[in-house]
Amino acid sequence: MLKPFAITLIAFSTPAWADMQVPQAQSEIQMGFVPVVKAVTPAVVNIYARRVIEGRASPFADDPFFGQLFQNFGAQRPRVENSLGSGVILGGDGIVVSNYHVVGQATDIRVVLNDRREYDASVLLADEESDLAILQLQDAENLPALDLRVSDSVEVGELVLAVGNPFGVGQTVSSGIVSGLARSGTATGNTRGYFIQTDAPINPGNSGGALVDTAGRLIGINTSILSRSGGSNGIGFAIPATLVDQFVKQARAGETRFQRPWAGVSGQPVTYDMAEGLGLMRGGGVILSDMHPASPFGAAGFEPGDVILAVDGQEVNGPAEMIYRMSVAGLGTDVAVSVVKDGETRDVAVAMQRAPDQPPRATLTTGARAAVPGVTLSTINPAVIAEYDLPLTVSGVLVEDPGDIGARAGLRAGDILLGINGAAVTDSTSASAALEAATRRLALDVQRGQRRFTMRFRL
Structure with a gap:
């Protein structure tokens, strides 16, 4: 497992096939990816994180008699855990994105740039479920930063570069292609979501590093691999840049935990056999099985048995992909949801909102x-x-x-x-x-x- 604030706008660029031309001359072939690498690597950083794990107290610690007799029995001393990973600078004011499993719960974080500058960093926002964390470098300014690319514009077969610090050997660049899109349920650990798959070699230490296109735009944050040996088998996963953009926006707004729009529904993917029974031409989509009374989908007229085909114009084929689409749409928006209801397909606007904290939790x-x-x-x-x-x-x-x-x-x-x-x-x-x-x-x-x-x- 691989495991605010001056406002800086993060620009999304619409891809143009003109940006990915086939080399036309021998000189261009010899240069290879050199211009892209020179533009990208200054914005990819090495991260050294340290955290202290508290030891387990003796079961006799609070006993007035046995506490003295068994003072050291069963007690474990605090231990220090160190982790090594990578990160990507997304703002000239020192906003950096990395993986939660690299910096989550860390007590000390040190970030080293490619030009050997070093900064202390603090976590602004972290989310274990998405395995993303946003850091703020201390006293940093005028830093190199990468532009983000809309992840839905990425296509299978595109050339990509993975940049990070595998095994701690130093900043390394590997190349490959986009092997697949809309991969969900493939990452291990606590991570759930929607990933870009690549065969660009990714190894321990690459976590939090950049997956970029040939124009040097960030398309994803490398997060995990499928491997029996622990080394790269050519099956790596990256968190799409569009979701990263939502994390950065919320971190700049002062959030410390990522706030997802709440669906208040449960469902399952529509298989081919199910589609036939539902009168659909093919499998795909999510059939709703249960709904909370306060669900925004319920308020929009949805009912159990309805089939959701698309969210915000993008097809969904499972609950994880549906939640991803809602997350990248962002809170406070109304999103068009395509639904098959009573045999008819229609678009219905659904409010993207937080789960209501009512009645009060009164902790x-x-x-x-x-x-x-x-x-x-x-x-x-x-x-x-x-x-x-x-x-x-x-x-x-x-x-x-x-x-x-x-x-x-x-x-x-x-x-x-x-x-x-x-x-x-x-x-x-x-x-x-x-x-x-x-x-x-x-x-x-x-x-x-x-x-x-x-x-x-x-x-």
């Missing part, structure tokens, strides 16, 4: 008088559902942190409290009150993933 931590003190609870609403990737139909109270006592009792972060002592709980306040009212016995109705069970205790 609280149970007090010392509660049957299980120190548990952090939140009322489940659309924002909580989106943040924790919960089922659309779920309701109740989310356990954000079980606390020490709750963890010993068997509670886990992500558990959903449905009832306490036989009474349904719908919000964090009532759940906290029920935990304080419990005296002799405690029964917690819990949903964990697809399982529902009851935890019983004597107090």
